[in-house]
Amino acid sequence: MQNQTTPGTLLTAMRANPPLVQCITNYVAMNIAANVMLAAGASPAMVHAEEEAGEFAAISGALTINIGTLSTGWMAGMVSAAQSATKAGKPWVLDPVAHYATSFRRKAVAELLELNPAIIRGNASEIIALAGGTSRGRGVDSRDPVELAEESATLLARKYRSVIAVTGATDFVTDGNRAVRIEGGSPLMTQVTALGCALTCLVGAFAATRPEDPFDASVAALTAFAVAGERAAREAAGPGSFSWRFLDALAALDETVIDREARIIPA
Ligand SMILES: Nc1ncnc2c1ncn2[C@@H]1O[C@H](COP(=O)(O)OP(=O)(O)O)[C@@H](O)[C@H]1O
Numbered sequence: 001m002q003n004q005t006t007p008g009t010l011l012t013a014m015r016a017n018p019p020l021v022q023c024i025t026n027y028v029a030m031n032i033a034a035n036v037m038l039a040a041g042a043s044p045a046m047v048h049a050e051e052e053a054g055e056f057a058a059i060s061g062a063l064t065i066n067i068g069t070l071s072t073g074w075m076a077g078m079v080s081a082a083q084s085a086t087k088a089g090k091p092w093v094l095d096p097v098a099h100y101a102t103s104f105r106r107k108a109v110a111e112l113l114e115l116n117p118a119i120i121r122g123n124a125s126e127i128i129a130l131a132g133g134t135s136r137g138r139g140v141d142s143r144d145p146v147e148l149a150e151e152s153a154t155l156l157a158r159k160y161r162s163v164i165a166v167t168g169a170t171d172f173v174t175d176g177n178r179a180v181r182i183e184g185g186s187p188l189m190t191q192v193t194a195l196g197c198a199l200t201c202l203v204g205a206f207a208a209t210r211p212e213d214p215f216d217a218s219v220a221a222l223t224a225f226a227v228a229g230e231r232a233a234r235e236a237a238g239p240g241s242f243s244w245r246f247l248d249a250l251a252a253l254d255e256t257v258i259d260r261e262a263r264i265i266p267a
């Protein structure tokens, strides 16, 4: 990272001025995503109605759009919000949940990609399919390793001029030139629903804090999850206790802890 920017300094900057982030996420994720945002120090607002989504995007620091439980009405709100965010110069983040599963989702994602997301955050199966590759994905969970998605991520970053954040056992982030891998987290994170969706919202929070550098913002958010996930897993007996321990671990993170325990490896 350049200019002394680290996940820790970005975390401190975010908490000093908690960003309002409009999260258009899914019914499954809304509660845990909002709690993750509050634990990390951001201010989430789950606002998706077509009648107000665009207006709200203009007053938010960043916008996140997740197609997990898509409907026609929600899609109208997503398009309006993305257009408004772009017009206002605010970064927006796309989470293309299971976009390969149905033609409705494929069309929606194609339309959203035209609206210039600053960052795309997805699991390996989603990123491989987005680049036109052969993905093993069927539903919302990844069935491919991140290593197989790295080339797809680089292609997508250059094609859409976006940062691509691919998550899994070891995360991969690229803007088409720079790339890093982030180690940490826990397999228990795949057993708590919507943690990936919640991470997308947190990426939005860091992007609001550092809109001029979506790469560093993405790395900071993924590193916060990696460190908090690893810490929470140490004492967890299973997915239930992991879930609340993860929120506690996120809230307990500070600049020193996150920068000391971060494992960010240039790729
Ligand atoms: N096997 C794993 N080991 C460690 N961390 C993981 C593992 N699988 C996923 N994660 C972490 O879980 C979070 C959600 O990622 P992922 O499961 O890929 O997203 P999604 O829920 O969208 O499929 C990320 O922080 C990621 O690093």
Ligand SMILES: Cc1ncsc1CCOP(=O)(O)O
Pocket: 026, 028, 029, 068, 069, 097, 140, 141, 193, 194, 195, 196, 197, 198
């Ligand atoms: C189970 C489910 N069904 C539709 S959206 C959703 C949540 C997906 O969450 P994540 O992408 O974080 O695994």
Ligand SMILES: [Mg+2]
Pocket: 097, 122, 123, 140, 196, 197
């Ligand atoms: Mg997901």
